[in-house]
Amino acid sequence: MIYIAPSLLAADFANLESDVRRIADAGANYLHLDVMDGAFVPNISFGAPVIAALRPHSKLIFDVHLMINDPLRYIDDFVKAGADIITIHLESCQNVEKTLQYIRERDVRCALAISPATPVEQLLPYLSKIDMALIMTVVPGFGGQSLIPETLDKVRIVRRYADNMGLKLDIEVDGGLKAENVHLATEAGANVIVAGSAIFNSKRPREVMTAMRASAAEHPYRA
Ligand code: DX5
Numbered sequence: 001m002i003y004i005a006p007s008l009l010a011a012d013f014a015n016l017e018s019d020v021r022r023i024a025d026a027g028a029n030y031l032h033l034d035v036m037d038g039a040f041v042p043n044i045s046f047g048a049p050v051i052a053a054l055r056p057h058s059k060l061i062f063d064v065h066l067m068i069n070d071p072l073r074y075i076d077d078f079v080k081a082g083a084d085i086i087t088i089h090l091e092s093c094q095n096v097e098k099t100l101q102y103i104r105e106r107d108v109r110c111a112l113a114i115s116p117a118t119p120v121e122q123l124l125p126y127l128s129k130i131d132m133a134l135i136m137t138v139v140p141g142f143g144g145q146s147l148i149p150e151t152l153d154k155v156r157i158v159r160r161y162a163d164n165m166g167l168k169l170d171i172e173v174d175g176g177l178k179a180e181n182v183h184l185a186t187e188a189g190a191n192v193i194v195a196g197s198a199i200f201n202s203k204r205p206r207e208v209m210t211a212m213r214a215s216a217a218e219h220p221y222r223a
């Protein structure tokens with residue numbers, strides 16, 4: 001099953017509640033929440049208070065992507081805000097193992113992300129300890145960029161490795177995804193698709209997501 005996770009970064013920040021309802025009604029599975037601190041990435045987006053404010057208004061799975069330095073300091077805040085999934089970046093942690101464990105102990109799904117410059121080999125040792133791997137398909141920091149095709153090789157390597165280990169792992173891709181290229185990600189083994197501008201900037205988000213699901217179904221992963 002393919003899960004579609006529209007990224008709030010591309011929503012109308014003056015109308016978050018209605019924008020979230022719009023994409024939920026259009027059939028989104030997750031709400032992807034990009035938290036940026038202006039240090040790990042050059043951009044600043046929003047933090048736990050915005051997520052907490054949206055929580056009572058949505059039943060979507062809140063998929064919180066932390067692009068912040070030393071995320072361990074803030075895990076409790078995002079758990080309290082209502083995160084269902086917390087993703088940390090391998091590059092941002094003083095102690096990756098400890099941070100993942102801290103998330104798991106709080107009954108929240110835990111995920112680990114790598115940026116395009118990070119070799120996939122660094123991610124593999126953690127696969128048995130996470131629910132989801134996030135392979136960034138753009139350099140994190142901004143929405144609306146173009147997908148870097150080479151990053152999809154990492155998806156294939158992670159999917160193969162997880163299958164060989166007998167792990168039931170979700171693989172999320174994030175950045176530059178749209179109905180026209182989503183098949184490249186699903187063919188490589190991704191099953192959670194983040195899309196910001198492609199969905200929120202469309203007047204017909206349901207049609208975009210339907211097209212994404214159809215393309216994904218036509219191009220499943222083949223080992
Ligand atoms: C980039 C963010 C992405 C981004 C995706 O740092 O992690 O989630 O918002 O936006 P699009 O789909 O517009 O590339």
Ligand code: ZN
Nearest residue numbers: 034065174194
């Ligand atoms: Zn993201």
